[in-house]
Amino acid sequence: MVAVMIQGTGSNVGKSMLVAGLCRVATRLGLSVAPFKPQNMSNNAAVTADGGEIGRAQALQARACGLEPHTDMNPVLLKPETDRGAQVILQGSAIGRAEARDYQGLKPRLLGGVLDSFARLSAAHDLVIVEGAGSPAEVNLRPRDIANMGFARAAGVPVVLAGDIDRGGVIAQIVGTQAVIDAGDAAMIRGFLVNKFRGDPRLFDDGYRMIEARTGWRGFGVVPWFADAHRLPAEDAVDLRASGGTGLHVVCLTLSRIANFDDLDPLAAEPGLRLTMLAPGQAIPGDAGLVIVPGTKSTLGDLAFLRAQGWDIDLAAHHRRGGHVLGICGGYQMLGRMIDDPSGADGVAGQVAGLGLLDVTTVMAPDKRLTRVTGTALGQPVSGYEIHMGRTDGPDCARPFAHVPDPDGAISADGRVTGSYLHGLFSDDAFRAAFLARLGAASRPGFEAGVDAALDDLADHLEAHLDVAALLAVAR
Template sequence: MLQGTGSDVGKSVLTAALCRIARRQGLSVAPFKPQNMSNNAAACPGGGEIGRAQALQARAAGLELHTDMNPVLLKPQTDRASQLVVHGKALRAMEAADYMASRDQLMGAVMESFDRLAEKHDLIIVEGAGSPAETNLRARDIANMGFARRAGVPVCLIGDIEKGGVIASLVGTRTVIDRKDAAMIRAFLVNKFRGDPSLFEDGVREIERRTKWPSLGVIPWLPATAKLPAEDAVVLGTPSTQSGKTLKIAAPMFSRMANFDDADPLKLEPGVEFEWTRPGQPIPRDADVVILFGTKSTLGELAFMRAQGWDHDILAHARAGGRVLGICGGYQMLGQSITDPHGVDGEPGEALGLGLLDVETTMTRHKDVRPVSNAQTFIGSTTSGYVIHVGRTNGPDTDRPFATLEGERDGARNGNGRVMGTYFHGAFANNEFRRDWLEHVGHSGRSTLDYDAAVDGALDDLADGVEASVDVEALLNLAEPVGWRRDKT
């Protein structure tokens, strides 16, 4: 199990790297994250959703997605409430309350999934969440030491030197956690080092002396990570750096943005400048296309959008002939109105949308979660991806759909075709559709990007970088047989 001294220390990408390394060694390996908090989700075959980080890790392992890889998923809707997803299914408020009232009930769901995976695979690489040093959360923890102790899974602790204070974070974790929790940690890694690793040898020895844990490596900052789908909104500020740009795409950075990795293929596209607009900043006037990505709380995001003044920017952009695309929640915001009588997507209520599409949305209790293949788009090319949303959208503009998914019309386009919306995620990962869409919205060059190959190449480069800097044999040898020392308390 990889745990970290905090969030965003590299647990997700290192788990992916180890999955790819183990796969290359001929092992049947699977990723596992007991509990994830993210609005970035992936649809599994047969239905159900998991965090997109686990989807990337499954790809590294060469596996089809399965809800057992992330049995508990929390999707923040407001500052104080999250949707609870267990075994891929979004629970209603009463069901969620029953689960949250009992740590054992959630832990039971976690252990069911873990045991099923362990029966099928040679090796499980487990990713923790946040930090085990959050001792105020320890009594109800199922994501870090609560799981490690219950399942008997040895831990390697990761510290992020790029943030500064890596000695204090590793040694401090050893100091504040329970003695039995500390005994689960068998080694540590230092991640994201820039420069000559030999310059940190004294630091490594200091950590080893104070913690009594051995170091298994100092991992450099690996450029391949920039080509992988981002898990957290915290890293979205990095702008596209492609040269020779001919098309500018801007996207407002919403407060509860979901499935924003829809942007990743566009960010890698030669000849495209992709820019996130941060809160408090105007959407660039020279943007050719504005994309509104998905969100976990459409009504809340509408209010957030208006507080930034982005509604005026988007309307002015559309009036000037600019193109606008809304995906999922972004599609809903482009319509005339959104109504959520039951509060299934946040607080109950209703609001006027931007009015750029003649459609109306009503939130429903049913959540549509499924992968989709061979969708026929309005351009003529086909693509594959997934849908994951609540709500039904109807109105005259749906007579001009964005795509046909398994015989059903999806999305809408306005009369001049410059404003469009869709519930379809993942479409841009398809090379043919992405090239056709870019040409449709004004890109002057023909794309040569093979996105799937780029992601697989980045995973291989990431694995190579980890192998070169980590004692992988010693790390994988930390693994113990499932159930070797389970803690029933």
């Protein structure tokens, strides 16, 4: 087993991007590399070749390695449904829901699955680069931990600790981590790196030496801010970003449980569009040409959330003004006349009126559809994936949005409201161009090539500023 684990001093310190870049670096060195994250919490999921789901960040890391995503790369995925509860995915399949307190009792079972997945990856590849979750300094969570030191100790994987200087206090972040974790955990850490530095890194030389002196850990380098990070899919909803383009104004409703929001990345990259991620409490702008109701982990919960913002009234007014509406997955379900959840698969059992912009009805069911699909839409090739519960039928389904190869989605009689279960649809250049042309906007090709170019640029960036050879040698 040859592996190294990148843990962070906190959430959002850049662990996912660091692992993606290191995966591309090691792959370019000729190694067979795989990413691994024992436990992830995200509603941004990818469908794998083996018919399961993992965090979207691990799918990007797999791409950096030149691999198809596999459920072993992220054996435990938590998909938040409420502030206190989440759906639990083990090795690609849902095993139930758990409240935060109840989840602790599941961890012994989950650790077995985590170690099994890690063993299979380790046997199949020269190197596994592991990403932690949150921070090992959350010592109140250390008992039964499977995401950070609990995994590192159980699997015998050495750790490199990443700190985020952009948020300030990086010396305290790294030195403080050593101060609060126990000696056995601290012994797993072989060194540290400092991420997201803005300005001249030499100005931090004294601070860098101070961390080395106080911890006894060696430093692997200071990574300047990677300006092209926006070209890579964001993992967390907190990273959702608008675009500064001009032309057609596209507005996406930022739902409370927004999911698979990387659907929007190709639109954010279009210079001929202005993408707005509409925050709660804000009205839908009158100049919006297209409003997107995105995917969600909780269709009924976010339908209530949408109404609480007054967006149902705004959407009706937008449609009356001649505007276009696109609903994706859960957003598609909301656009219909009714959502029927007889078994409480999405929450409380019962029927709820939809927004009524499409003449369709959705019936929820416990079974989840997880599949990759290819086909055509608007006369162009389209590919993507489905990840949803429920089935939608009704008169507007007679005008399907796509054939993948079965009919998918629905289009209103006036042609201005569209719903689809297809995620990832805008990644296909030809389809995206055809879709935007109907709205009077031009498109720039090359989105997928741009993601790969960004991964190469990220790898170059890390090689220029880290002692990559020494860091990867930690794995041996």
